[in-house]
Amino acid sequence: MTVDDAPGFAARGSARDLLRLVATGAAESRADLARLSGLSPSTVSQRVETLIGDGWLREVGEGKSRGGRRPRHLEIPGDGGVIGAIDLGAHHARVATLDLSGHVIASKSMAVEVHDGPEPVLGKLLAAVTELVGSGTGAALRGIGVGVPGPVEHSAGRIVSPSRMPGWNGFDVYRFCTDRVEVPIAVDNDANLMALGEHRSARADLDHAVYVKAGTGIGAGVISGGQLYRGAQGSAGDISHCRVVSADPAPLCSCGNTGCLEAVASGAALVQALAERGIPVTSPADVMRLVDHGDPHATAIVRSAGRYIGEILSVVVNFFNPQAVFIGGLLADCEPLLASMRASLYERCLPLATQTLLIERLSTGVDAGILGAAQLIIDRIIES
């Protein structure tokens, strides 16, 4: 278990938890924090002083009287700095600046190709963040959270054996970024950050949920016990190489096995399958456009993808019994895919596991990744 996933006292009363209580409006005084966290007033004061000293919190004026001494009001300073966020996909990226409460100030989508290799791609994205910061109010950059579309060795920030990211295997994203910008950096897998962003920003009440990212590749992030769940090696949620039951014929996957979910249901797989039938597509966005225009071949293949995703998720749902399954990424906007994924889940899961299961699109949409990247780096800075 990694430190930030550990259940226990730290999860309810750490400095970052106190900050989050203020950021969400749940607490507006030290007394609120003590009541909500169960910490002693002296421990709350100690942590609040640290947060104030580091510029994360400010204590002003007088709060509402509750009898006795009037509590002072805690708030997150608007001029306390900004957070940078990068969400890198296979063919595009989204960069943003966010305030210390984790709300987006400015964002920008840009075309990039991971095939160009890590140095030019990351260099371009760091420059874009710096530009957004420079065009802002002048508040200082406090740190940058970076999401990448491949497995990340969580403790190190290094990419490990990614599919569809030639030239990135073993690349130390953390080191590269840290060498170029003078602020703290945190790196994680894009699906993990999508899960974290959606959970914290939209439905933080969910204890157990699965967040599937279906874009050029396919993956998932997991929330368990209200926290991002990474598992023993940090690879939890990586369903991309699970074998699909009904894929026939079973195509060869980049991992060397056949019939993997990635090889039959990812955006890249859909492009390849349509191209092999002579239909001129070069990107998952092209496939989505064909579906929008009612192309039967494209729609049929997207329906199959939804069914395959549903088959693998049916094992996940039976085993993990989550409250919700969310789908995000470029393919999530496609109604036929969501419909056939739902059909598969309802057909193959225990009725007990689906009777109250939510199966929905992300409510934070394309912003989920940058919201999660910001949460990751805020957590990391305050922990350290």
Added chain:
Amino acid sequence: MTVDDAPGFAARGSARDLLRLVATGAAESRADLARLSGLSPSTVSQRVETLIGDGWLREVGEGKSRGGRRPRHLEIPGDGGVIGAIDLGAHHARVATLDLSGHVIASKSMAVEVHDGPEPVLGKLLAAVTELVGSGTGAALRGIGVGVPGPVEHSAGRIVSPSRMPGWNGFDVYRFCTDRVEVPIAVDNDANLMALGEHRSARADLDHAVYVKAGTGIGAGVISGGQLYRGAQGSAGDISHCRVVSADPAPLCSCGNTGCLEAVASGAALVQALAERGIPVTSPADVMRLVDHGDPHATAIVRSAGRYIGEILSVVVNFFNPQAVFIGGLLADCEPLLASMRASLYERCLPLATQTLLIERLSTGVDAGILGAAQLIIDRIIES
């Protein structure tokens, strides 16, 4: 999330956690408990006094001096009572008495048939527990933990839609037992209790692990963050109706779907498949005997079962990234089954997820269920 699974402060400093620290020998004084739990000395004292008042702990003599006032020694009283445990299978049951530390005092295996229905079966098992208590030292019975081979509505102790348990659907095991014996009762699924027993008694250091029970039926228990994980509806770990990739033809399952793991890899499925080939078997134990005697048909079918279990577990391992997968139940003693399950896992999982994965038999063997049943009721009594 159910109360006893909630991560957070309760998981580290509750009265049951303090008792467990003494039971495992990790703590022998209030000072040890304060140090290990992080609780204040006054909170520790308050909880210890409650445990002493309720007869779970005794404070005696003087402990080792560490300078200053000598700590008094905490221990679990040998005459403080006994715990009853029932582990019911489809064709047999195991009942036991255990001391307040959760060690077995006496146990007994007996033939029972769940097909006989809940009242005669549970009546017989309660009588067997009472008899074991009566033949002991005279210490009073404090409570009984009951494991049953089907889905249990955790909050209520009622059985919900079980396969292979005719007459048990909706039966309120908790109520039936509580009406007959004057002690607290707790009821859970057999696979959950197997997981809890193995985890607490053998490898409590594991944070994330999966425990497959392969007997007449098939199921799994899950440990996450060091706690029994039940999921949103309490059905986590129920992999019995996951569809198996390569089962062809796909047999009809009792749930109305085809190709479920239960229908191709449970002990009951193996008996049926061999019987259909004219091989005279009536129970999973008969199948195991044939394998022991080198019967090629029985061995082939057991190898297939291992492969099917491995196929479903490969999705579970990719998704959940546990440190260990354990197998228990009658079929677990069969080496060809374990070997083909391992082969499937290594073939179909991410290398990152299996590089340090333990794939083993339970080390507590047939006792895992009664050890878990005792832990369940001890936890329940102390919580209440």
